[in-house]
Amino acid sequence: MDDATPVRQWRVPASLPAAKLAGAVLLVALGLLFADGDPVRLALAALVAAGLAGWAVRDLVAPIRLAVDGSGLTVAHGFAGHRRLPWPAVEAITVDRRPRLGLTTEVLEIDAGESLHLFGRYDLGTSPEEVAATLRAARPGTAT
Template structure:
C-alpha cells in the first residue's frame, strides 16, 4: 500500500476573517505585592501593639482589604479585551460585560497632573456606564490601549 497524495482543488481557501482578540491584564507582581504588604502590616501591627488591641486589629482589617483586592487580581486578571465585535470589560468584583462597538459612545484618555506626577485613565463611555482603567489595571499605558481600541474599531467598521 502506498501513501495517498494530498488532495488539491481550485478555489479560495476559507480562512478566518476575524482577527484574534487582544487583552490587557493586571501585572502578576501587583497581587503578590498586595499580599506581601498585608503580611507586613499584620507583622508591624503585632510588633507595635504594646498591649493595645486596636493596632493589630486595624492592621488585620487593612490587610484583609489588601488580600481581597489581591484575590480579585488573581481571580479576574484580565480587565479589558478587544476583538472586531467590540470589547469585554470587567464588571463588579470578577464579572464581565460585553460591549459592542455600537454601544460604545467614546474612548478617551484623561491625563492630569497630580501631586507632581502625570496620571492617565482610560475611559470607555457606554452611555449607561463609564468604565475606567489605569496603568496598573491594564499592564500598559492607557493612551497606547486607547489607540489599539480605536484601531480595532476602525478596522471592524470597514
C-alpha cells in the first residue's frame, strides 16, 4: 500500500450511541420512578445517566476510532482526539483473546512503544482479528 492508497477507517456502529442515550433516558426514568422522594437515589440515577450520555456524545463527536493509510495509523486518543502513528512507530499489531463467563473477548492491541492502543469489537464495528489482518497487510515491507 502506498501513500496514495485511500484511507480505510473503522468506526463505532451507529446503533451504539443511540443505545447509550436510550439507556441514559431509561436510568433517569427509573430514578424518578423508584426515588420515592429520596433525592440521593434520584441524584445517583442522574449522575450515572450523565456519564452514559457523555460516553454516547464521545461516540457521536469522534466515531472514527482507527484509520490506516500508506504512511501509518491514526488512532483515537483522549475523549475525542486523534493521534498519528507513522509505521516506524508501530512495534506490534496483535489480537488478545480471553475467555470470560463462557464468552471469548477479542481486543486489538497496537503497540507503539511508549503507548498501547486497545480497540474492541464495538470500537471498530467489526472483528478485531479482521482489522489486525488488514493492518498487517497495509504495513509497508510486510509479506501478505
